[in-house]
Amino acid sequence: MDSILRAAGMYVALMLLFRVAGRRSLADLTTFDFVLLLIIGEATQQALLGDDFSFTNAMLVIATLIVLDVGLSLAKLNSKPLARLLDGHATLVVENGRFLHHRMRRARLTEADILESARDSQGIESIEQVKFAIVERNGKISIIPTE
Structure with a gap:
């Protein structure tokens, strides 16, 4: 259960952080942006898995992230305000x-x-x-x- 809560919390935190960072941060990555993304990825991995590096825990974390992503995608289809909040606008x-x-x-x-x-x-x-x-x-x- 701890892994599921960590995965859900990290998903929400990263969605918020990248939303605040803006679209420009994700469009064309500079070398600095790429290095920063690698460091964020490593920190995220450590936070998600904690001390449990087992295959089962990794699969549980991955499944949680996929369920959250699919769930949010479906929610955005039914809610324009949510889609605008998460994806922004042109x-x-x-x-x-x-x-x-x-x-x-x-x-x-x-x-x-x-x-x-x-x-x-x-x-x-x-x-x-x-x-x-x-x-x-x-x-x-x-x-x-x-x-």
Whole structure:
């Protein structure tokens, strides 16, 4: 029972921490982000398993995490407020060639981040060529060029 409670607690804690960290943290990992994620993974593993490294305990923890994940996915299908709370929503950061700096700050994006995405996805060279740039729920930046 202890393993189930630890797994459920860790699941909720990590969901909250990564929600606070924002979508940008999960979109394009830098070397620093990757190292941090590895350390978080190791700390999580130690917290989940405690002193019991048995196969049975590991499978119990994994099953608990999967049940929680499937349960939350089903709950999000039936509750738009819950889905929005857990997954966020798309955020417009460029409109008609103009940066929306207040929204960019909330998303922790720079002009360079948006321009890089515009070059990568559309071959766009200047912000004037961007009709809309949207930070999607998964942290990726969608670029819609002007016509």
